[in-house]
Amino acid sequence: MSHLAEQKKLLVSLGLEAHCGLLEDFAAFCAREIAPSAARIDAEREFPGESLKKLAAKGFTATSFAKESGGRGLPYPVALACTEHVAKSCASTALASGIHGAVARGVERFGSPAQKKRFLTGLVSGKKLACFSLSEPEAGSDAGGIQCSALPGKGGYTLSGKKTYATNSGQAEVYLIFARAPEGITAFLTEKVKGMTFGHRFETLGVRGSSTREILFENAKLPEDAMLGKPGEGFDIAKSILNHGRLSIAAQALGIGQAAFEKTLLHVSRRKQFGRPLAEFQESQMKLAEMQSSLAAARALTYHAGALKGRGDEAASEAAQAKLVASEAALRVCDLALQLHGGRGYTEEGEVHRHWRDARLMTIGEGTSEILRLVIAKFALKEAQHDQG
Numbered sequence: 001m002s003h004l005a006e007q008k009k010l011l012v013s014l015g016l017e018a019h020c021g022l023l024e025d026f027a028a029f030c031a032r033e034i035a036p037s038a039a040r041i042d043a044e045r046e047f048p049g050e051s052l053k054k055l056a057a058k059g060f061t062a063t064s065f066a067k068e069s070g071g072r073g074l075p076y077p078v079a080l081a082c083t084e085h086v087a088k089s090c091a092s093t094a095l096a097s098g099i100h101g102a103v104a105r106g107v108e109r110f111g112s113p114a115q116k117k118r119f120l121t122g123l124v125s126g127k128k129l130a131c132f133s134l135s136e137p138e139a140g141s142d143a144g145g146i147q148c149s150a151l152p153g154k155g156g157y158t159l160s161g162k163k164t165y166a167t168n169s170g171q172a173e174v175y176l177i178f179a180r181a182p183e184g185i186t187a188f189l190t191e192k193v194k195g196m197t198f199g200h201r202f203e204t205l206g207v208r209g210s211s212t213r214e215i216l217f218e219n220a221k222l223p224e225d226a227m228l229g230k231p232g233e234g235f236d237i238a239k240s241i242l243n244h245g246r247l248s249i250a251a252q253a254l255g256i257g258q259a260a261f262e263k264t265l266l267h268v269s270r271r272k273q274f275g276r277p278l279a280e281f282q283e284s285q286m287k288l289a290e291m292q293s294s295l296a297a298a299r300a301l302t303y304h305a306g307a308l309k310g311r312g313d314e315a316a317s318e319a320a321q322a323k324l325v326a327s328e329a330a331l332r333v334c335d336l337a338l339q340l341h342g343g344r345g346y347t348e349e350g351e352v353h354r355h356w357r358d359a360r361l362m363t364i365g366e367g368t369s370e371i372l373r374l375v376i377a378k379f380a381l382k383e384a385q386h387d388q389g
């Protein structure tokens with residue numbers, strides 16, 4: 001079954017058949033408008049600004065946001081299905097767009113009326129790009145240990161410290177920064193301010209168009225109304241945003257894996273060894289079957305988690321499960337794709353090595369597979385204790 005056909009079947013099973021036409025149109029748009037520049041973006045480490053603009057103009061950034069936030073009000077699984085096509089076409093574009101969307105969710109849920117008025121329309125329409133900055137050099141998986149300080153003073157807070165690995169940093173107009181205030185971790189929503197500078201841009205293995213940089217704060221003054229939520233609520237806000245982000249990463253991983261799978265189907269049908277196409281060897285067929293079924297299983301889990309989220313469920317465990325399963329499936333699929341491409345998979349001739357490099361991030365960003373397993377187990381144990389009374 002083709003990618004699109006499989007996605008449509010899943011949407012139908014969720015009662016979302018009305019949106020299949022939109023998905024078909026969007027898939028064709030991505031193949032036509034986003035995919036052609038992906039290899040160049042990767043090779044030149046070019047920020048995918050043009051692709052992001054095209055997605056915004058197509059209405060993608062607004063897909064599943066509420067109409068009162070300026071969105072299109074489409075169901076969450078439809079947005080995830082669309083995200084797959086963005087990632088299948090260009091993973092750097094999908095990553096930039098995914099983190100942007102997660103921040104916009106945070107503003108929609110936790111923003112004050114003034115913050116929504118100032119930021120939300122621009123974020124939902126995609127006219128302004130957002131950055132999420134939680135990680136620090138000494139606090140990655142243990143994000144609760146961040147040290148960047150937010151000291152209260154006259155009329156606001158003074159931020160000092162170093163953030164790292166912030167996707168879209170330097171390119172974004174809107175920054176969601178997590179810092180430690182006396183009450184605990186606190187979130188701040190701001191445009192670029194004096195005292196805030198951008199450091200090293202990391203030369204990443206994959207998603208090479210992404211702008212992954214340090215953000216440095218040196219006595220940067222933020223007004224009181226830059227705070228998102230209340231003092232000390234930052235970690236809960238970060239977790240809520242990460243739940244959205246994890247679902248987006250799950251869909252991105254699926255798109256990357258699907259791209260590698262489809263290229264492999266073509267390759268094994270064309271490439272002959274020992275006088276026969278590779279596709280005729282049973283060993284190739286075993287690999288193809290594993291690729292197809294692991295993507296299908298991960299897709300079902302991801303759309304299911306999206307459907308729960310769309311109904312207002314926090315779905316923290318389901319989002320973690322979807323991200324864990326989809327990212328590990330994508331990595332395995334890309335690895336098998338590379339193997340089936342032989343030397344071509346390892347060289348610049350084919351594009352499978354790009355998909356492999358892009359997939360490699362998916363088990364690390366927005367919670368490593370190890371941390372997600374801890375999260376999932378914590379929820380399972382809590383449920384069991386609850387059931388036992």
Ligand SMILES: Cc1cc2nc3c(=O)[nH]c(=O)nc-3n(C[C@H](O)[C@H](O)[C@H](O)COP(=O)(O)OP(=O)(O)OC[C@H]3O[C@@H](n4cnc5c(N)ncnc54)[C@H](O)[C@@H]3O)c2cc1C
Nearest residue numbers: 132133134135140141165166167212364365366367368370
């Ligand atoms: C390209 C890229 C983009 C990113 N974008 C963003 C972004 O936009 N915003 C942002 O805030 N961050 C971002 N990050 C940071 C990312 O979220 C972290 O890299 C990730 O959370 C892991 O943290 P770490 O790199 O410090 O690794 P560490 O926390 O040092 O972990 C190293 C290893 O130890 C394991 N480990 C750690 N603790 C445990 C434990 N308790 N039990 C078992 N194993 C454990 C981890 O699973 C991992 O395998 C990005 C990172 C990259 C590479």
